[in-house]
Amino acid sequence: MSPVTKNILIHEDAKPLIPLRAGLSALGIQLLPAAEMAQLSDTRQVLGYFACFYRSLSRPAAAWLRHRQLARAGIPIVTWNRDAPHYLNYPAWRLTLASKLRLTDIYATHTLIDADKYGFAPTTLYLANAVEPATYSPPEPVSGLFPRLRDESTYAVDVSFFGGMNGQAYKEDADRAEFFSALSKRLTEEKISHVFRETGDMTPSQQIAFILSSKINLNYGARCEYKARIASGLPERCFGIPGVGGFLLCDKRTHSRDDFDIGKNWAEYDGIDDCVTKIKYWLAHFQSARDIAEQCQQHVMRQHTYQHRAARLVNALIAWHDSRPALNVNT
Template identity: 40%
Template sequence: MQKYVIVDYQDFTPMTEAFQRLGYRVFHAAAELDDRELVDCELALFCMFKSIKQPLHSWGLTRRLNRAGVPVITWNRDGPSHKGDKAWRLWALRHFRYFNIYATHTLQDAQGFARQIVYLPNAAWDTEYHLGDATLETLRDPSRYRFDVSFYGRISAARYPEMRKRQLFFEQLAPRLEAMGIVYSFRDGSPSCAEQRALIQASRINLNYHAGCDDKYHGGNEIGREKSWGLPERCFGVPACGGFLLSDVRKHAAESFIPGVEWADFLDLDDCVAKIRYYLANFNASRAIAEAAYSRVVREHFYVNRARTLVEAARVWRDERHVMR
């Protein structure tokens, strides 16, 4: 008999696809299943920030699912800023335990949301982020690259206030690269996945710097607070396309990659410039890291791997409560 999962999580296609690949039938709302059908439901994945907007409904839904032996999971990919959500909502999420399992991309500020905590980083959506027509061998050809350094994503602080730190960084980096004759592309906005893949594969170095979850604390963007330890999606998507990633320091990077072998990072603007110069002068070294990172992502860091982790966490929850399936 086919098993079910409920994925009511920000219309996030990668996780729906991931569970389908594991053989599950995916429902997007608990209301689609009656109590008899819930017997065959493995887990329910919800967005905590959506759930707390209807606190009484969400509380009752968790009780209903638990009675049927279904663990309720949330996955926070926005810690420790928690989307800058209202303080009372975060207090309620911690004190009323809407979730049985709290999955999070960073272990900062993770206590209180659920008894069971699971470290669950972002991943690469391999439906869209892949080698395409390129190969690791063709990416070893230095002549194929149009840019020395690139970045795409939200940059404008006028449109995205939480990106003020990122905007300042690229405003300071650009003239330093120009002075050295380094060709760069810093693109503000959200290009299509195909456009992202093309830019990644046309750039010797793909940068990662800052993320909305780093500084968007309740009360506004506060530069100087400790940034997230978690890895943004591009830290997996770039290597999935065969690109070389140079990232700002992320504490959880060592959980997913071997530093210096599968991962390269920088401390600040000066170190970023120094690392750019180094890897442009040592192209083979950058490609060795890129290929090692690609292999690691393909083995361990697709969303189907994250879905398996959640299925296992749900099994542990049921075993502790002697729930038979």
């Protein structure tokens, strides 16, 4: 008898699944809502169960029972946390409990900064954010775009940033608001033009136009790092900005070296003084900045789309099944 193809992923409609949907479908994975799981005639077709990490934190008893039931059926539970190390402000006792109970089999996360503190699953999978080419890609063929972006006269501003900066409304934005306020004063003194703004209701096409109107696009901080001891995971803009052809100057992050090559397809700074220094350097060496931007754009599209993340997740689930003896669960 030929083996049953495992091509069904049960899911709880968790938010982190959204960017993976197209990539999973392209791989031939059928997404089935958890509410419809009882209708399956053969659970051997199930590749895995995509759970909501924070729903499991909120309901540990139910998550523990589900894990036991699915384990008997030979179905691994996977979750993807994109909000560490702040964990949406969940209390430490819930994180500790989830770590002790191990409510999932594969814990995918955009940062490994807490890997030595929490062990939410037997397998921890580094799964970074990425770019969705259907939404975020160069507005024209790079054969024409790249030469145009080397012409400094086409830019409206030297330096820019868009993102959450309302520190009064959101405590997670307070540090970023303070940073850009101080940086604005420094750049004004240096007569370097800049625009720092809230994302607001900008559409993807407006965001892309904004990125490509600035010689240097900055990243600083992330809401999920509120009170974190060190910057670690890469926000989506770290893939989106270079993905559309913009030059990104990013704050120093532990995972930068996992996904990029510093000096070849990545530029970073460490603190506000270094940020000003690097801005002045890259403005003075703009063609070198464009070399990095072009290398990074190609690198992102080759290795850092959500289709790549979907494939990595599927491979982790396949490896889980391959490491275990087959179960006769439908007799």
